[in-house]
Amino acid sequence: MASSTDRPTVSARPASSRGGGRAARLDQICSQAVELARDAIGADPDHIGPHAGTTTEGDRLVTHQFACLLPGYKGWRWAVTVTRIARSRNVTVCETALLPGPDSLLAPTWIPWQDRLRPGDLGVGDLLPTPSDDDRLIPGYLHSDDPAVEAGLWEPGLGRARVLSREGRAEVATRWYDGDPGPGAAIALAAPSSARCGLCGFYLPLAGSLRQMFGVCGNQYAPDDGHVVSADHGCGANSEVLLDVTAGVDKLPTVYDDSEVETVPEA
Incomplete structure (x- = not known):
């Protein structure tokens, strides 16, 4: 017995996504063109599963979905969009695609390379260029709000091209x-x-x-x-961690008691 998730579904796009004030009704002629949509996929028939539902994209515009049986594409669906002109029963194919379903295994979200870097990633011989609009840097001829920079580094034509900004x-x-x-x-x-x-x-x-x-x-x-x-960091090697030297006990000289002499008989 097929589960509820295996049954074909019918859905419609929200009216706001199409810019209209009403939701488009499912076009019966386009929704019945299941075999036309299946043939338009063009993949190995063994990789095309049962019909998984239809989605109304607009007036006389319907997308058919089929389960994908390709190895490694569990949860994906073949999507075929069909349409027809008004007062015509001739349905034509607009486009086909392989789209992820709600339970599909997807690649991680793309992260730009400059956002992937972590401290310690830069190796010997690597180059890490900074963008010209880096908020951490300002041109060296501008005031940096740092007295030390203003006093020692502002040399027209001789100073550094850029210095740290306040944000930097x-x-x-x-x-x-x-x-x-x-x-x-x-x-x-x-x-x-x-x-x-x-x-x-x-x-x-x-x-x-x-x-x-x-x-x-x-x-x-x-x-x-x-x-x-x-300044409020610390460790055990601080110069003010002094060894508390306790005064030791003076060693007293050995005392001999000669008041009594023990006589030892000869053998």
Whole structure:
């Protein structure tokens, strides 16, 4: 016994999709052209399943659907659109297509290559060009709202072509602070509350507006040596983590009691 999902269905497109005020009625002549639609598919007959329903696309415009039996296309449907002119019983084929059904296995949504990149993907010899309209960058001759940039890098004809914009610096600061360089890193949470990078002698503050929150670790024994860290990041190699040396007990000289002499008989 066939299930309800195997039975042919009849549906109509919403009136709004066609720009009209009424829903088109199913054209009986077009809906009866099942064999014409089946022959128009042009595929191996073994790959064409039973008729799966019709959809009214518009006035005298009907799409027939057939189950697809092609290997690897489970849930897909052959779709054949037919039509006829007014006051004519001659039905003609408009187009054929293989369309996914509600249970079809589909490829993942397309993601542009620039949106697929993740930190660490760039390898040796790879090039990663930045678009000319990158919001993170502005031309070097414009004011960047960063005093350090204005003071040291604005040299007409000699400075950098582009520098970080306010949006670019905000994005960098957020990414660093929310990542491993920030206070939420496991090593920072395990460190003593007093062992913060901003109080460490090995902490080298950055220049510019990022100086207030970020610097570079200069302790060769710290895991973040040579990396950017936030001022409230921390680790056990902080310069202010001092060893509490407790005074030891002085070693006393050996004391001999010569008041009594034990006589040992000769053998």
